[in-house]
Amino acid sequence: MRITVAGTGYVGLVTGVCLAQAGHDVTCMDADVEKIRLLQSGRIPIYETQMEELLRENAARLFFTADAQTAYADADVIVIGVGTPENPDGSCDLQYVYAVADSIVRYARHELVVAVKSTVPIGTCRRLRSYINARRDADKQIRIASNPEFLSQGTAVQDTLHAARVIVGAEEPQTFETMREMYAPFGVPIVETDLCSAEMIKYASNNFLALKISYINEIANLCETFGADVADVAKGMGLDPRIGESFLRAGIGYGGSCFPKDTKALYWLAEHEGRELKTVRAAIEVNEAQKTVVLKKAHAYYRSLRGRTVAVLGLAFKPGTDDVRDAPSLKVIPQLLDEGAAVQAWDPAARQRFTAAVPRTVRFCDTPEQALDGAEICLILTEWDAVCALRPADFVRHMKTPLVIDGRNCLRPEAFRDTGVTYESIGRRPVRNLTEKEGFDHE
Numbered sequence: 001m002r003i004t005v006a007g008t009g010y011v012g013l014v015t016g017v018c019l020a021q022a023g024h025d026v027t028c029m030d031a032d033v034e035k036i037r038l039l040q041s042g043r044i045p046i047y048e049t050q051m052e053e054l055l056r057e058n059a060a061r062l063f064f065t066a067d068a069q070t071a072y073a074d075a076d077v078i079v080i081g082v083g084t085p086e087n088p089d090g091s092c093d094l095q096y097v098y099a100v101a102d103s104i105v106r107y108a109r110h111e112l113v114v115a116v117k118s119t120v121p122i123g124t125c126r127r128l129r130s131y132i133n134a135r136r137d138a139d140k141q142i143r144i145a146s147n148p149e150f151l152s153q154g155t156a157v158q159d160t161l162h163a164a165r166v167i168v169g170a171e172e173p174q175t176f177e178t179m180r181e182m183y184a185p186f187g188v189p190i191v192e193t194d195l196c197s198a199e200m201i202k203y204a205s206n207n208f209l210a211l212k213i214s215y216i217n218e219i220a221n222l223c224e225t226f227g228a229d230v231a232d233v234a235k236g237m238g239l240d241p242r243i244g245e246s247f248l249r250a251g252i253g254y255g256g257s258c259f260p261k262d263t264k265a266l267y268w269l270a271e272h273e274g275r276e277l278k279t280v281r282a283a284i285e286v287n288e289a290q291k292t293v294v295l296k297k298a299h300a301y302y303r304s305l306r307g308r309t310v311a312v313l314g315l316a317f318k319p320g321t322d323d324v325r326d327a328p329s330l331k332v333i334p335q336l337l338d339e340g341a342a343v344q345a346w347d348p349a350a351r352q353r354f355t356a357a358v359p360r361t362v363r364f365c366d367t368p369e370q371a372l373d374g375a376e377i378c379l380i381l382t383e384w385d386a387v388c389a390l391r392p393a394d395f396v397r398h399m400k401t402p403l404v405i406d407g408r409n410c411l412r413p414e415a416f417r418d419t420g421v422t423y424e425s426i427g428r429r430p431v432r433n434l435t436e437k438e439g440f441d442h443e
């Protein structure tokens with residue numbers, strides 16, 4: 001099949017490369033000329049495991065262009081994977097989706113299916129169908145499928161090649177047929193439904209996962225009040241098949257390009273229809289507060305952070321990606337700087353994107369150990385492998401006063417007993433090795 005993917009971000013590029021791996025001829029189109037140039041030269045604008053090798057292996061079936069006419073003229077399927085960011089009021093901004101629709105109407109030469117992979121508000125595909133039908137030439141059949149994406153950044157390639165399910169919403173048998181043909185080489189289960197249900201499946205899934213994270217984080221905070229251990233609590237809960245163990249890891253909350261915007265978009269959509277999604281609202285509120293819980297913990301030791309050196313390990317919203325969208329680091333680091341702390345940060349992938357989002361004075365380090373050098377507080381914001389591999393002796397050796405606040409529960413509290421390191425995490429009992437007199441001051 002000849003497939004064009006519009007948008008070469010995390011979703012579009014991974015989709016395009018995996019479709020080529022499945023044997024299709026794929027054109028990846030992006031309005032960003034620089035991105036296309038980079039891709040044409042064999043380089044990848046995002047950090048995602050396996051992408052480089054797959055791109056190399058499938059080079060003969062992958063074509064990159066910034067020219068809409070070249071991209072849309074001869075495709076059998078056009079997959080829309082452009083961004084759908086949030087508007088200031090929390091609603092979803094569809095301008096990029098409609099810009100692609102306009103180009104398709106203008107340049108597509110024959111019958112095709114437009115598969116909307118971008119996360120779009122319920123009802124968008126129906127409106128898009130009317131929009132396109134009102135503008136297309138009478139001899140061009142353009143059919144619409146809703147084909148939401150569920151990949152996770154960091155494991156995006158595997159999530160696509162071995163998806164738990166593919167959702168296809170459509171309203172004509174031929175559209176389902178085309179989509180079945182496109183996904184046949186993947187051999188994954190396909191759930192077929194109408195357009196609105198497919199769109200709803202995406203939002204309902206993401207909102208449920210966000211809710212699960214905020215729920216365990218709120219339970220974690222309560223565990224601290226009662227001296228319970230949230231890791232044990234989550235394990236005990238997760239073994240119940242009705243609950244399941246995934247997304248029950250307590251920490252400083254979710255970020256990234258999906259959960260924050262998709263929770264707000266669904267809340268907005270419901271509100272627009274005169275309904276209030278109380279559970280979703282709670283998930284959003286808990287998550288916002290949770291992002292800065294590490295600062296509250298730091299203040300339990302230091303009344304003021306002015307003049308303190310703080311090591312921040314991890315800037316990306318999760319390991320395996322360079323994405324910092326809605327990452328806790330975007331809230332925590334500016335707050336540290338506002339309080340007069342000096343920040344020494346380390347991240348193996350997200351430094352550039354972080355600097356673009358927060359153009360302030362941060363000392364970036366090449367290794368976690370360098371970031372720890374001379375620091376009085378260490379905040380762990382992303383559980384990169386190199387952070388999980390740190391031992392108590394590393395903190396003792398490098399830090400001025402080894403106070404570690406692990407916002408991702410990626411180290412084991414037991415390891416810190418009798419080591420001289422004071423270790424705090426989320427919802428687990430702290431290990432206090434230094435007394436106030438020895439290590440900390442309350443100014």
Ligand SMILES: NC(=O)c1ccc[n+]([C@@H]2O[C@H](COP(=O)([O-])OP(=O)(O)OC[C@H]3O[C@@H](n4cnc5c(N)ncnc54)[C@H](O)[C@@H]3O)[C@@H](O)[C@H]2O)c1
Nearest residue numbers: 007008009010011030031032082083084096099118119149
């Ligand atoms: N990132 C994820 O983990 C993820 C997972 C599931 C679903 N989604 C959804 O997928 C969509 C894309 O997300 P993303 O993270 O890949 O976004 P992204 O911001 O990384 O990439 C979007 C790309 O679209 C390009 N673009 C914008 N207008 C264009 C146009 N008119 N023609 C061609 N290209 C254009 C941009 O230049 C950019 O490269 C969003 O709706 C998102 O909610 C994302």
